Amino acid sequence: MRYRAPTRRTALTAALAAALMTVSLTAGCTRHGTSDDGRAPHGTPSPSGQSTAGTGSVLAVKIDNVGAARPQTGLDAADVVYAEQVEGGLSRLMAVYATKLPEAVGPVRSARESDLELLRQFDRPTLAFSGAQSRLLPLIDKAPLRPKTPDEAPGAFYRGSGRPAPHNLYLRPARLVDGAPGKAALTTGFRYGPAPAGGTVTASRTVRYPAARFIFTWSANRHGWLVSMDGTPARTTDGDRPAPATVVVQHVRVTTSKYHDVLGNHTPFTQTVGSGKAEVLRDGRSFEATWARRAATDGTTFTGAGGSPVNFADGQVWVVFAQA
Secondary structure (H helix, E strand, C coil): CCCCCCCCCCCCCHHHHHHHHHHHHHCCCCCECCCCCCCCCCCCCCCCCCCCCCCCCCEEEEECCCHHHCCEECHHHCCEEEEEECHHHCEEEEEEECCCCCCCEECECCCCHHHHHHHCCCCCCEEECCCCEHHHHHHHHHCCCEEECCCCCHHHEEECCCCCCCCCEEECHHHCCCCCCCHHHCCCCCCECCCCCCCEECCEEEEEECCEEEEEEEECCCCEEEEEECCEECCECCCCCCCCCEEEEEEEEEEEEEEECCCCCEEEEEECCEEEEEEEEECCEEEEEEEEECCCCCCCEEECCCCCECCECCCCEEEEEEEC
């Protein structure tokens, strides 16, 4: 069965136990959506990588975002980073790669129902994640994407040292996809170009979840928005601070789904099809906008008060989904 931890057996022979050592990393998903329970050993990637068929679309990776998961790896190489609310009012990230692939990405965590709707805008994207709640697995199977977990691509995932599970699962993108598909694969609906007229001079913008907080502070030297999370400046494992050129605060409906974690906390569902208010931050200014996405297969457009598109600045984009 897909994405499920291997069944424990009480009568393994010594030879079978030795053979199963190479797939021990795949014990990454429980039946209740709390993945990476620590049964897999720490170590380096398997020498046998696996590639997906077809690389014409983006690679999306679910990334852990609690304090124990920071600093993250490979986040600064993403073209788009989405931030969503998950159980307990915490946050999780989904990084989308199209123009370049980092050497490693992580820590990798589990998927949510909201991800399936969000990813419909791309043409059969590859979704790398650690696992999912058992009742969500059939929906993932039916979704028009290429789901990849340690079960299906053990050679592409590895356990990093220095952190306890579940915050130590990483991905080698080059072992999962044949290469970056290019900018044309970013069918997000975003438009890039000169800044709109007007806007409000903005030094920083804070977005709060019940148990998480994002702060974006304008840096003229970096010509981007320095990211802080939960009051701490965000850094990658290379020591760099992410500084997206454009930050979007997209106000959406967040409802309670039928799925929950092992503690019984229900998973929020972030509705990204529809329309609503948004703020686009670029060049040290904030621009009021309206977002619209008519169907799941469409990208999202952002327009100003006069109906003109609100252009994004060239570079990385962060989209933070905030409760409308």
